Amino acid sequence: MGKKLLEVRDLKTHLFTRRGVIKAVDGVSFSVDKNETLGLVGESGCGKTITCLSILKLLPNPVGQIVGGKIIFDNVDLLSKSEKEMRKIRGRRISMILQDPMTSLDPLFTIGEQIAEPIRSHQNLERTNLRKKIIEMLKLVKISAPEARIKEYPFQMSGGMRQRIVGAIALSCQPDLLIADEPTTALDVTIQAQFMRLLKEIQQEFNMAMIMITHDFGIVAKVCDRVAVMYSGKIVESAGVRDLFNHPLHPYTKALMGALPKMEEDMEKLTTIDGQPPDLGHLPPGCNFAARCPEVKEICRCDSPILSEINDGHVVSCLRVQ
Amino acid sequence: MQRYILKRIFLAFVTIYLVTTLVFFLARITGDPMDLIMSAESTQKDWDMMRHQLGLDKPIYLQYTDFIAGVFIGNFGNSLRWDKPCLSLILVHLPATLQLTICALLFSWVFGISIGTLSAMRPNGLMDRFGKIFAMLGQSMPIFWVGILLILTFAVRWQIFPTSGRGGLLNLVLPSITLGWYTMASMTRMTRSSMLDVLDMEFIKMTRIKGLSEVLVICKHAFKNAMIPILTLGSLQVGILLGGSVITETIFSWPGMGRLMVQSVFSRDFPLIQACVIITSTIFITINLLVDITYGYIDPRIRYQ
Amino acid sequence: MNRRLTVIGVLLIAFLVVPLSSQSASIKPTGKLTILYSNLGNESLDCVKWNTGQSEAIVMSLGEPLVNFYWKGPALDFKPAIASSWKISPDLKTWEFTIRKGINFHDGTPLTVQDVVFTWNRVLKSPLSIAVSAKNIIKSVEALNDKTVLFQLNTPDPFFLYKASTYAIQPKAYTEKVGEEEFSKKPIYAGPWKFVKQLQGDFVEMEAFEGHYRKVPYYKTLILKIIPEDSTKLAMLKTGEADIIFNVMPGPLVNEIRNDSNLRLISVPSSNETYLFMTSLVKPDKVSPFRDKRVRQALSLAIDRKLIVEKLYNGLGSPSFMAAIMPYSPMMHPSLTPIRYDIKKAKTLLSEAGYPNGFETELFLTNTEKAEGEAIASMWNKIGVKAKITLMEMGAMLAAVREKTLPDGLRLSHHSCTPAGMWYFFRKGGHYTVIYDDKLEELTNKMATIPEGPKMYEFIKNEMSRYVYDLVPSIPLVIQQYSRGVRKNIETSEWEKIGTRSIFWVPAAEYLRPKK
Numbered sequence A: 001m002g003k004k005l006l007e008v009r010d011l012k013t014h015l016f017t018r019r020g021v022i023k024a025v026d027g028v029s030f031s032v033d034k035n036e037t038l039g040l041v042g043e044s045g046c047g048k049t050i051t052c053l054s055i056l057k058l059l060p061n062p063v064g065q066i067v068g069g070k071i072i073f074d075n076v077d078l079l080s081k082s083e084k085e086m087r088k089i090r091g092r093r094i095s096m097i098l099q100d101p102m103t104s105l106d107p108l109f110t111i112g113e114q115i116a117e118p119i120r121s122h123q124n125l126e127r128t129n130l131r132k133k134i135i136e137m138l139k140l141v142k143i144s145a146p147e148a149r150i151k152e153y154p155f156q157m158s159g160g161m162r163q164r165i166v167g168a169i170a171l172s173c174q175p176d177l178l179i180a181d182e183p184t185t186a187l188d189v190t191i192q193a194q195f196m197r198l199l200k201e202i203q204q205e206f207n208m209a210m211i212m213i214t215h216d217f218g219i220v221a222k223v224c225d226r227v228a229v230m231y232s233g234k235i236v237e238s239a240g241v242r243d244l245f246n247h248p249l250h251p252y253t254k255a256l257m258g259a260l261p262k263m264e265e266d267m268e269k270l271t272t273i274d275g276q277p278p279d280l281g282h283l284p285p286g287c288n289f290a291a292r293c294p295e296v297k298e299i300c301r302c303d304s305p306i307l308s309e310i311n312d313g314h315v316v317s318c319l320r321v322q
Numbered sequence B: 001m002q003r004y005i006l007k008r009i010f011l012a013f014v015t016i017y018l019v020t021t022l023v024f025f026l027a028r029i030t031g032d033p034m035d036l037i038m039s040a041e042s043t044q045k046d047w048d049m050m051r052h053q054l055g056l057d058k059p060i061y062l063q064y065t066d067f068i069a070g071v072f073i074g075n076f077g078n079s080l081r082w083d084k085p086c087l088s089l090i091l092v093h094l095p096a097t098l099q100l101t102i103c104a105l106l107f108s109w110v111f112g113i114s115i116g117t118l119s120a121m122r123p124n125g126l127m128d129r130f131g132k133i134f135a136m137l138g139q140s141m142p143i144f145w146v147g148i149l150l151i152l153t154f155a156v157r158w159q160i161f162p163t164s165g166r167g168g169l170l171n172l173v174l175p176s177i178t179l180g181w182y183t184m185a186s187m188t189r190m191t192r193s194s195m196l197d198v199l200d201m202e203f204i205k206m207t208r209i210k211g212l213s214e215v216l217v218i219c220k221h222a223f224k225n226a227m228i229p230i231l232t233l234g235s236l237q238v239g240i241l242l243g244g245s246v247i248t249e250t251i252f253s254w255p256g257m258g259r260l261m262v263q264s265v266f267s268r269d270f271p272l273i274q275a276c277v278i279i280t281s282t283i284f285i286t287i288n289l290l291v292d293i294t295y296g297y298i299d300p301r302i303r304y305q
Numbered sequence C: 001m002n003r004r005l006t007v008i009g010v011l012l013i014a015f016l017v018v019p020l021s022s023q024s025a026s027i028k029p030t031g032k033l034t035i036l037y038s039n040l041g042n043e044s045l046d047c048v049k050w051n052t053g054q055s056e057a058i059v060m061s062l063g064e065p066l067v068n069f070y071w072k073g074p075a076l077d078f079k080p081a082i083a084s085s086w087k088i089s090p091d092l093k094t095w096e097f098t099i100r101k102g103i104n105f106h107d108g109t110p111l112t113v114q115d116v117v118f119t120w121n122r123v124l125k126s127p128l129s130i131a132v133s134a135k136n137i138i139k140s141v142e143a144l145n146d147k148t149v150l151f152q153l154n155t156p157d158p159f160f161l162y163k164a165s166t167y168a169i170q171p172k173a174y175t176e177k178v179g180e181e182e183f184s185k186k187p188i189y190a191g192p193w194k195f196v197k198q199l200q201g202d203f204v205e206m207e208a209f210e211g212h213y214r215k216v217p218y219y220k221t222l223i224l225k226i227i228p229e230d231s232t233k234l235a236m237l238k239t240g241e242a243d244i245i246f247n248v249m250p251g252p253l254v255n256e257i258r259n260d261s262n263l264r265l266i267s268v269p270s271s272n273e274t275y276l277f278m279t280s281l282v283k284p285d286k287v288s289p290f291r292d293k294r295v296r297q298a299l300s301l302a303i304d305r306k307l308i309v310e311k312l313y314n315g316l317g318s319p320s321f322m323a324a325i326m327p328y329s330p331m332m333h334p335s336l337t338p339i340r341y342d343i344k345k346a347k348t349l350l351s352e353a354g355y356p357n358g359f360e361t362e363l364f365l366t367n368t369e370k371a372e373g374e375a376i377a378s379m380w381n382k383i384g385v386k387a388k389i390t391l392m393e394m395g396a397m398l399a400a401v402r403e404k405t406l407p408d409g410l411r412l413s414h415h416s417c418t419p420a421g422m423w424y425f426f427r428k429g430g431h432y433t434v435i436y437d438d439k440l441e442e443l444t445n446k447m448a449t450i451p452e453g454p455k456m457y458e459f460i461k462n463e464m465s466r467y468v469y470d471l472v473p474s475i476p477l478v479i480q481q482y483s484r485g486v487r488k489n490i491e492t493s494e495w496e497k498i499g500t501r502s503i504f505w506v507p508a509a510e511y512l513r514p515k516k
């Protein structure tokens, strides 16, 4: 594997809401190498999106605040950067595709304009070149008749097309890192696959690193090099894809993989993890997963596990395993 | 878009016609103007003569058709009270009202929209708190009281502005603030909530992810999306102010439509009541039409309907 | 035509006429005078189309009538104006006015008898309410020669001078040239002020007429401005944007002006009385408790007028004694005293009349009269008379009063304490009749055979005032006092001396001057 592009160290992002402090990200560490795809997996609400937004420093204002840790991107700590400097990084070096393609586009502007915006603010292109570039991007994401589409509005497009347009916007400045936040959950299955393939192709072409957020192990298996499993604001396990699939160590990972729907199986047999994830505002002492863990021990309820390397590149945070 | 506009224009005409008819009959509910014109000593002959002069001796349907025919050629008849053509009376009072309305709206929109936007950008921040208090004051203090207060402080005590009347730019300041403050309050709230809704949307996050500057994010994307409810409220406010804020016009002795209308109602001046209502509602309806068309320009979903 | 007029009218000219153009040679009009009104009626610039006293302020500043009258203290004071003198026939049906020589209209053309005849013939054709009382009694108006105009009346009228003072004379030639419509936009008259411009509902601007025969104004510009709101009026007066609030109504404004060292409150006497009339007595045969004199006396005795003056009029007024006769005037008998507030006596009178426990009645008011009505109703409560307050809209009220359709009860109203007022109120069958009383009518008719003046006043004093006092044809309340808020930099001594011109509203601004 190549050089480290992004390293997140002990990131703590808290949400200071009216109901109290939510520790949405509570000491997360991971890294992404150049060209590599990292899968970030976990149940809904475990803090995946907040983690990624922390990297871009685009947290919900004024609720979200990064209270600790380091985000080292290309050897520089992003947390020391000013808003102005961050703006130069967003869109150009790190980009992101948001969860919902239906609402990610401004309904009042043409898609041409929306693709043009990041290019205009990061690169100096004159009108004709700008137009060429937009069309090029549309072609890249496989939109047919791009010249005509430029003038169209989001409401005139299907969901899949919109997600590809969002892709075009995110990729328009050839970023070094693309964060894709569950880019396909809102799409139907065939289109999901198409879009994933497309992303993979473009990644290859651009030499780009990706963080792929998902709770779908199927996708992980197809597109990721490494996986980090997140549970209630913490990384509980991280390993290479193969390693993880073959030897999942953390009970939560195992449970997640058990919950994976298999197309050929009867949908009713789908296993789920019993219980609810803990309230991030009021975390119990000990392991966060203890309450739901099928292999729980007495010690799990009072001691917090720490992340430790078991094999080469396979880390896990479970008292039972250690 | 063309069909959309044509449809709106047609509806506007229908509305104006309905208003015209309605006001004709409503005005007549206020009572017989002759009661106020004639004296106890007037003879039957005087009554008949006056009725005839005013055209009140004809059957009501003839009065109505005459009236509609007149409206078409811009003839609203003579005011009973002032004995002058209604249109000319309105034409001398309308500019005053337009001037005040425009200034008050400018004041209320500029402040309302900027305070509302700034509040939405930092909910519960300093500006939001200040804006809330400012808006609350504007909406809860009676216009009457605000007016008097401003006069006493700025005109009587410090003598910076004239107390009342129409004249130079200085004359406009106090009445515009009095009138604008009230409308500003609702404008601030509308902008704030509309902006908050929009700022919460995914596409705003997306514009930030693109690395756009905050100015572009707020002014270009957020504002345009928040615009439609703001415009709707704005056009309603135009209507309210055009009808003339009688109170403001009275306190500041502003020779506008509001006072003219109230006086015409009190003196049962049918032709003038009718003319005032028709003219102001026509302006109001026209502005609504323009706003409807503007919606189309702002929102492609409306345009391509 | 009756050429054999017996002259009994006194020629008043000798010492009353102000010397012609007394000061015009020495003083040039300068500066601006702004007078505030709550409203100016219909703001008509046409001398025969004004409708209320307020609108008279405009036409009577611009124009000059045959006769000016001033209310001074407790009586009227008629002064020759365009008519330099007048004669009255003994039957009071023929009035002859001699037109003054050398009066010019604002455009410089001389005023002639033809202009007088022209104006008055327009009055006779007008259906408007204000013309009614004059035109209903005038048979004809014509020029006798180039300096005399003859008014022939249908009925004897001892008060014709008052009517002669209500219309300013307009130029025939100019009016005919431009038409009535145009005239009402750019009028020309012969008054002390020339018309400059007007904005309906807002203001009228005038300019001193330096060729005026009676009085050239001291101020160059006169602005009559409509400010309906009291606080605004006060603010304008305080800042000097206005010089005079013409009519300070009882209320908070009074003390505000009293307490400001730059302002003065000048109170002027008026002939206006607030009174209550009994709605059933205006018709001859309606049964009503008020038919009994003792009931009327009782209700009158049960009103604490001092309290009303103090609380509701801010002290700007005085208790009234009797219907339509001015207290302490030459018309009042010296033996008469103010009505005592006496509940005991009122109760006794009510018992004698057969109402020991009082009775129920109604008080008809418009919105602005509510406070006064409520005060009176609560006072009557003490003698058992329960007056229910019924509020009515102005137009409906006017119609009901005109058609005499109000149910049994009382109506608050205002009238003028002058012999002309008596003539309207005390005769049967008139539009303003308050009572049907044979003796009162007989006395009134007798009074009306004497032309208005000292002799008539003498008659009222000796023959009528005690009878009216005892009869209580209407319940007297308050003689109003009018007040003006004036800035201290205005010299008002001349203005105060001359009295209140005309009914009340005419500003007579030509007598105001800047203080040096």
Ligand SMILES: Nc1ncnc2c1ncn2[C@@H]1O[C@H](COP(=O)(O)OP(=O)(O)OP(=O)(O)O)[C@@H](O)[C@H]1O
Residues within 6 Å of the ligand: A015, A017, A022, A024, A042, A043, A044, A045, A046, A047, A048, A049, A050, A051, A060, A063, A099, A280
């Ligand atoms: N604007 C906000 N205000 C308050 N709490 C928030 C806000 N955004 C997120 N949270 C909370 O923070 C926690 C983490 O949220 P986050 O969106 O990162 O979850 P996620 O892992 O992305 O879930 P999903 O799979 O549903 O997208 C959740 O408990 C969520 O309720």
Ligand SMILES: [Mg+2]
Residues within 6 Å of the ligand: A048, A049, A050, A099, A181
């Ligand atoms: Mg998420």
